[in-house]
Amino acid sequence: xxxxxxxxxxxxxxxxxxxxxxxxxxxxxxxxxxxxxxxxxxxxxxxxxxxxxxxxxxxxxxxxxxxxxxxxxxxxxxxxxxxxxxxxxxxxxxxxxxxxxxxxxxxxxxxxxxxxxxxxxxxxxxxxxxxxxxxxxxxxxxxxxxxxxxxxxxxxxxxxxxxxxxxxxxxxxxxxxxxxxxxxxxxxxxxxxxxxxxxxxxxxxxxxxxxxxxxxxxxxxxxx
Amino acid sequence: xxxxxxxxxxxxxxxxxxxxxxxxxxxxxxxxxxxxxxxxxxxxxxxxxxxxxxxxxxxxxxxxxxxxxxxxxxxxxxxxxxxxxxxxxxxxxxxxxxxxxxxxxxxxxxxxxxxxxxxxxxxxxxxxxxxxxxxxxxxxxxxxxxxxxxxxxxxxxxxxxxxxxxxxxxxxxxxxxxxxxxxxxxxxxxxxxxxxxxxxxxxxxxxxxxxxxxxxxxxxxxxx
DNA sequence: ACAAAAGTGTTAAGTGTACACCCATGT
DNA sequence: ACATGGGTGTACACTTAACACTTTTGT
Numbered sequence: 001x002x003x004x005x006x007x008x009x010x011x012x013x014x015x016x017x018x019x020x021x022x023x024x025x026x027x028x029x030x031x032x033x034x035x036x037x038x039x040x041x042x043x044x045x046x047x048x049x050x051x052x053x054x055x056x057x058x059x060x061x062x063x064x065x066x067x068x069x070x071x072x073x074x075x076x077x078x079x080x081x082x083x084x085x086x087x088x089x090x091x092x093x094x095x096x097x098x099x100x101x102x103x104x105x106x107x108x109x110x111x112x113x114x115x116x117x118x119x120x121x122x123x124x125x126x127x128x129x130x131x132x133x134x135x136x137x138x139x140x141x142x143x144x145x146x147x148x149x150x151x152x153x154x155x156x157x158x159x160x161x162x163x164x165x166x167x168x169x170x171x172x173x174x175x176x177x178x179x180x181x182x183x184x185x186x187x188x189x190x191x192x193x194x195x196x197x198x199x200x201x202x203x204x205x206x207x208x209x210x211x212x213x214x215x216x217x218x219x220x221x222x223x224x
Numbered sequence: 225x226x227x228x229x230x231x232x233x234x235x236x237x238x239x240x241x242x243x244x245x246x247x248x249x250x251x252x253x254x255x256x257x258x259x260x261x262x263x264x265x266x267x268x269x270x271x272x273x274x275x276x277x278x279x280x281x282x283x284x285x286x287x288x289x290x291x292x293x294x295x296x297x298x299x300x301x302x303x304x305x306x307x308x309x310x311x312x313x314x315x316x317x318x319x320x321x322x323x324x325x326x327x328x329x330x331x332x333x334x335x336x337x338x339x340x341x342x343x344x345x346x347x348x349x350x351x352x353x354x355x356x357x358x359x360x361x362x363x364x365x366x367x368x369x370x371x372x373x374x375x376x377x378x379x380x381x382x383x384x385x386x387x388x389x390x391x392x393x394x395x396x397x398x399x400x401x402x403x404x405x406x407x408x409x410x411x412x413x414x415x416x417x418x419x420x421x422x423x424x425x426x427x428x429x430x431x432x433x434x435x436x437x438x439x440x441x442x443x444x445x446x447x448x
Numbered sequence: 449a450c451a452a453a454a455g456t457g458t459t460a461a462g463t464g465t466a467c468a469c470c471c472a473t474g475t
Numbered sequence: 476a477c478a479t480g481g482g483t484g485t486a487c488a489c490t491t492a493a494c495a496c497t498t499t500t501g502t
Contacts (some may be wrong), residue, residue: 244501327495347502379484389481390482391480391481392481407481407482407483407484408483408484411482411483427479429476429479429481430479430480431478431479431480431481432479432480432481432482433480433481434480435481435482
């Protein structure tokens with residue numbers, strides 16, 4: 001039975017934090033901001049901020065992403081994955097944060113300092129710098145969820161442009177799982193899922209040109 | 225980057241709701257309270273309430289469970305699984321609720337009306353009565369999570385007393401999954417996991433007595 | 449012709465699933 | 476002896492993982 005009104009309790013602040021991922025230089029990167037204020041001034045942190053009164057949680061996530069990093073593009077995937085509410089997690093008071101996982105397509109590189117941060121950068125997701133507050137555990141949990149989503153949904157496609165080659169797709173999987181995969185097994189498995197259609201085009205590069213694929217017109221997989 | 229202080233925003237209320245499950249009469253039941261106040265007076269709802277300032281989320285979950293249903297016992301399992309924050313979900317204002325999944329052992333039957341509710345009862349989890357607010361979707365999601373946890377962790381054991389028979393354990397699985405399971409395959413799978421040890425005792429009943437088992441001394445499985 | 453990256457099949461092991469009869473006890 | 480529920484094994488389909496060479500292109 002949800003709340004009694006009016007509240008007989010001290011108020012609790014509600015925030016969102018966003019772990020936004022993208023591929024850069026063949027590596028999985030997470031979008032971090034360098035804090036310009038105490039506490040944790042000059043430390044890296046996930047973009048985040050308080051939720052406004054009439055604002056949906058996912059809207060708040062998009063807003064802080066935009067204002068703190070300048071990222072314009074709609075994420076291809078946005079999903080809350082855990083709520084962090086430990087009493088001592090923020091020295092400024094009782095703040096409960098709904099953590100979100102976002103995936104941005106390759107190409108969304110440009111980030112600009114915004115708000116009261118010193119800057120924003122894409123940094124290694126698996127080997128991040130020290131992070132403010134409890135953001136390291138938020139990031140760790142985001143990575144776990146991202147890895148889980150690779151298998152169920154086909155989240156890897158969201159990291160790539162409309163057309164892509166199988167080696168590129170395999171690279172995304174390897175970057176997310178942080179381990180190498182067998183080429184033949186990977187191709188077999190992906191093609192068997194029937195979610196890819198060859199575009200007919202090929203991508204020329206250093207070696208043999210690769211077939212380009214795009215995602216077949218079909219629905220996405222189930223949620224958790 | 226977590227919140228800027230002081231907040232330039234309307235405050236948002238933070239609550240917890242609890243979907244507490246137990247077995248009764250061979251059926252999976254969820255603990256519901258009948259609301260005594262508007263809105264949704266006389267409708268069934270999940271136990272829930274506002275989080276207090278210095279209180280951890282799981283503490284709040286235990287508190288509302290206790291005060292609204294009289295359930296004393298510590299749940300064998302307590303886990304947050306999703307945060308429901310849609311703007312219109314509560315007509316009284318902007319309330320964001322962190323939903324929790326709880327498992328109570330068989331035997332925790334007694335519930336008493338508490339607080340401002342008309343009463344509390346264990347009702348069918350798969351075929352619940354109409355629920356207040358968005359509690360039906362919260363319950364549905366709790367069920368999905370519970371089913372998921374059956375495979376990964378061995379959450380079914382938490383529904384049973386210290387010693388139990390394999391048919392009893394299978395009954396818990398079937399009640400949670402809401403479908404029958406093959407006896408031989410079930411036993412094979414469970415015994416292969418090596419998490420059960422025969423207690424030597426047997427339970428006499430109508431037919432052939434069943435071997436009693438208890439959980440082996442070993443750790444629990446990983447989180448999601 | 450060489451370097452570089454794409455592409456291609458087979459085998460073995462393990463896992464999941466379907467399925468039917470005998471056993472131990474109480475009445 | 477019969478009713479009731481407990482306990483047992485095997486065969487097939489499918490999935491997963493390991494493994495090395497050939498093909499296509501540019502230089």
